[in-house]
Amino acid sequence: MKDKKERPGERRTWSLLPKALRPRIEVQTQEERPVVAIIGAGPAGMEAAIQIARQSCQVLLFEANADLALNLQNKYKLFPDMSDAQTLAQGMMLALEHPLITVYRQTPIKHVVQVENFHWQVFTEDNRVFKATAVLLCTGYEVFDARRKEELGYGIYNGVITSLELENMFKQEHISTLTGDSPKRVVFLQCVGSRDEKVGNRYCSKVCCVTAVKQAIELKRMHPETEVYVFYMDLRMWGKGFEEMYRVAQEQYNIRFVRGRISEAAGTFDGGVQIKAEDTLIGKPLKMRTDLLVLMLGMEASCGTKQLAKSCGIVGDYGFAGSLDPHLNDNHTHRKGLFLAGTCKRPMSLTDVIADARSAAMEIINYLSKQ
Amino acid sequence: MxxxxxxxxxxxxxxxxxxxxxxxxxxxxxxxxxxxxxxxxxxxxxxxxxxxxxxxxxxxxxxxxxxxxxxxxxxxxxxxxxxxxxxxxxxxxxxxxxxxxxxxxxxxxxxxxxxxxxxxxxxxxxxxxxxxxxxxxxxxxSDIIYKFRFELRDRMKYRLVNRYTGKPLKVVEHIGCHYAKIFPKHGVGNAEFPYVLAGMIEAWGGEVIDYPERRHCCGFGFRQYLVQQNRGYSLANTQKKFESMQPYEPDFILTNCPGCSMFMDKWQYVIAEMENKTYDKDGYGIPVLTYEELAGLLLGYDPWTLGLQLHQVQSERLMDKIGIPYNKNEKFKGVSGKLLPYPEKPEHLKV
Amino acid sequence: MKSFGFSIAKPRSLEIDGESLERLHRLEEKEPSFKRCFNCGGCTATCSAGQFTDFNIRRVHNLYRWGRYQELGEELRKCMLCGKCTLVCPRGVNLRHLIVSMRELLNEL
Missing domain, CATH: 1.20.1050 (Glutathione S-transferase Yfyf (Class Pi); Chain A, domain 2)
Structure with a gap:
């Protein structure tokens, strides 16, 4: 199906409204098929779209940005197998080229409304309306804004960077300080924006621990001479292969793990960063100069997640969308026909996001078969 | 920054x-x-x-x-x-x-x-x-002086510029802990990077030094210095700051808290006499000014009326850099016009 | 030098600026399994010497990591080399040999 964005829609109703305010109702070509609207084309939205289309339902996949899966595309290698993030993203995008999937890029969704029992209307920012039998929110997360932890000096000291920026350096295959030198020492700090009441996030973001281990290993592979430290409060190596990766990081790459949270970062005379932490395992304050301080950013509900969860009345904890229950109905909401998948619910690893999207797809197929 | x-x-x-x-x-x-x-x-x-x-x-x-x-x-x-x-x-x-x-x-x-x-x-x-x-x-x-820093600048005779080099003076600013660390919302610029003194320095032509121990307490505490035997602990905190700021070669230190001003000034004498160490190049120490003294100096007030001679670290070299005139003979003249007794010279710290 | 009735307190913090890790690398060469330690404290819990003195093998090797050799002092002599720590270690660190290796390297000082 062709992307309908450029084509003026047919105006059936709303004729009493001024022209600019009239939503355009898109005509579905295959009225007999149930239509599922998926909002957000990250890994969750794409995977669910693929699964639902394979069950002969029509999928409208809306993405606010021009590019799909932006968060995934920002990644270099994926834990725990160090597979290539781009390959995975491209594979998913290829699978999206299915006759029953229509992708609407640059189409932010304003709100979704249940018109009658089993029908939803999806309103785009530019006032178009799409009909659907079920709606799946896959509006995802965004990374914590490191500037909110002022004491860590992000945005002030050039040596303080985020895990995202480091990931980009890996993509460019070039790690350097601002002066262009390769760093002699790099310090990772866990839990930036997670497990922190001061910023309103009591939860654990789940993926930062293993991401730091992954990035530390990548760094050591590129720069074996660089000293690498990881400052942590707990190392939560919960997934398959995570604990083993941690062991490899220690044993093969000599990455040094220090239990303690960095409470302050400051610029040094020679352009580095001075950090203060406690080595809580021996009970002594610690001061260290490093070339780079990498802040492992936690996950927060994205703007889209916050906005749609609010307008649908399904706000869960911390602005994420809330599911019906965490065990048997984690893809359901209290709104009939409105489903959730992925990190719009809470922080999740990519592995879990894909599994969750498949589970949502199955729940939606079940739901549609009952209509 | x-x-x-x-x-x-x-x-x-x-x-x-x-x-x-x-x-x-x-x-x-x-x-x-x-x-x-x-x-x-x-x-x-x-x-x-x-x-x-x-x-x-x-x-x-x-x-x-x-x-x-x-x-x-x-x-x-x-x-x-x-x-x-x-x-x-x-x-x-x-x-x-x-x-x-x-x-x-x-x-x-x-x-x-x-x-x-x-x-x-x-x-x-x-x-x-x-x-x-x-x-x-x-x-x-200091909030009020900060608020009116530009109005005051327009009335000032001098700028925080080294007249020999034409470059801005390098200034360390130190904010009292209880200004914003207890209630960050009550401080201009919040607790981590307070702007109340930095704003004055920048408005009046100087350059703020951001050194690693900038946010560290001066060590004043309260109980800590009241007992003589404990003072080494207060002193060590101030020393840590001096060591951290030394490579930046600050022209002076600006403070907004009585305890900080006192300790950052007097401890330079104590460290010099204990360890023969000063934190400027020439052995005179780094002058410590209050924001009122600084504003007064730049407005052209008489430095001896401002009380600069009663500091431990003397300010003549700083005034020379800015180009502020002063009368050496008036330095220890009291308000009554009578000469006050001359202070004893320290063994190591030059005055 | 003048006496003021007090002296300048020395910092107790670990200052890691430009510290040489050479002696740590040598220890890791002598006993590579040391790198795997994840500080569970199993060794200290079971330590015979630790039951009756303040000997803490986990803390001792952490101090060694940061190069605080002077603080180790006589600590390592307290170990009786019974080997129970090695037996319990979930990461397979040869603690008995680690202690002997630390003693050797510290003896050079």
Whole structure:
């Protein structure tokens, strides 16, 4: 199906409204098929779209940005197998080229409304309306804004960077300080924006621990001479292969793990960063100069997640969308026909996001078969 | 600093009609500062500021040393507020950062626990027969100078520029801990990167040094220095700051807190005499100025009237750099015109 | 030098600026399994010497990591080399040999 964005829609109703305010109702070509609207084309939205289309339902996949899966595309290698993030993203995008999937890029969704029992209307920012039998929110997360932890000096000291920026350096295959030198020492700090009441996030973001281990290993592979430290409060190596990766990081790459949270970062005379932490395992304050301080950013509900969860009345904890229950109905909401998948619910690893999207797809197929 | 947070954190600073409260220790250590502040407000800015003859301590030092209980401190503070109320003012301006911390803490406490406010009202009434209003606005005098920093700049005779090199003077600023660390929202620029002094330095032509231990406490504490044997602990904290700022070669240190000004100045003498070490190149130490002294100097006030000769680290070399004239013979002349006794010369610290 | 009745307190913090890790690398060469330690404290819990003195093998090797050799002092002599720590270690660190290796390297000082 062709992307309908450029084509003026047919105006059936709303004729009493001024022209600019009239939503355009898109005509579905295959009225007999149930239509599922998926909002957000990250890994969750794409995977669910693929699964639902394979069950002969029509999928409208809306993405606010021009590019799909932006968060995934920002990644270099994926834990725990160090597979290539781009390959995975491209594979998913290829699978999206299915006759029953229509992708609407640059189409932010304003709100979704249940018109009658089993029908939803999806309103785009530019006032178009799409009909659907079920709606799946896959509006995802965004990374914590490191500037909110002022004491860590992000945005002030050039040596303080985020895990995202480091990931980009890996993509460019070039790690350097601002002066262009390769760093002699790099310090990772866990839990930036997670497990922190001061910023309103009591939860654990789940993926930062293993991401730091992954990035530390990548760094050591590129720069074996660089000293690498990881400052942590707990190392939560919960997934398959995570604990083993941690062991490899220690044993093969000599990455040094220090239990303690960095409470302050400051610029040094020679352009580095001075950090203060406690080595809580021996009970002594610690001061260290490093070339780079990498802040492992936690996950927060994205703007889209916050906005749609609010307008649908399904706000869960911390602005994420809330599911019906965490065990048997984690893809359901209290709104009939409105489903959730992925990190719009809470922080999740990519592995879990894909599994969750498949589970949502199955729940939606079940739901549609009952209509 | 490439990007700044401070302008997200602004506070309300009243425009005029201030009730001033003096510090317990500043008039001994920096005797010209408070007089200079009043003069600047009245003569340069044309503000109404009331300097009450009946004012007294806020108990801050006693309170923080666990000598004075909180209920007593609240009642004493209530009496100060009653003086303000009686004089017909609503904007309270305590000269001291410790007092500022005490007042903000008490007012916040009363907001959270109205019963304590009622108890304080009752205690004050029973003991003194007085009543009080809570100030509408409590600001530190450095907030006011910050607020009017550009107006003052336009009246200033000198800039913070080294006249030999034409470059901005490098200034270390040190903010008293209780200015914003207790209630970040009550500080201009918040607690991590307060802008109250940095704003003055930048407006008046200088360059702020951002050194690693910038946010570290000066070590004043309260209990820590009251007992002589403990002072090495206070001193070590200040020394840590000096060591951290030394590579930047600061021209002077600017402070807004009585304890910080005193210790950062006097400890330079103690370290020099104990370890024969100073933190400038030439062995004179780094001058420590209060923001009132700095504003006064740049406005062209007489440095000896400002009381600069009573500092441990002397300021002549700094004044030479800026191009401020001074009369050497007047340095130790008292207000009466009589010469004061000459201070003893330190063994190591050059004066 | 003048006496003021007090002296300048020395910092107790670990200052890791430009510290040489050479002696740590040598220890890791002598006993590579040391790198795997994840500080569970199993060794210290079961330590015979630790039951009756303040000997803490986990803390001792952490101090060694940061190069605080002077603080190790006589600590390592307290170990009786019974080997129970090695037996319990979930990461397979040869603690008995680690202690002997630390003693050797510290003896050079």
């Amino acid at each position: 490439s990007k700044r947070y401070w302008n997200q954190y602004q506070k309300e600073i009243a425009d005029d009609r201030y009730f001033y409260e003096r510090s317990c220790i500043r008039q001994s250590f920096f005797p010209g500062s408070e007089a200079a502040f009043l003069k600047i407000l009245r003569e340069e800015l044309g503000k109404d500021i009331h300097d009450d003859v009946n004012q007294h301590t806020c108990t801050g030092i006693g309170y923080h040393s666990d000598v004075v209980p909180f209920e007593t401190t609240m009642t004493v503070v209530a009496r100060l507020f009653s003086l303000m109320t009686q004089a017909g003012y609503e904007n309270y301006v305590p000269s001291c950062v410790t007092s500022f911390g005490v007042f903000t803490e008490i007012v916040e406490t009363w907001k959270e626990q109205p019963a304590l406010l009622e108890k304080t009202r009752k205690l004050l009434k029973e003991t003194t027969g007085r009543e009080f209003n809570i100030p509408k606005n409590i600001v530190h005098p």
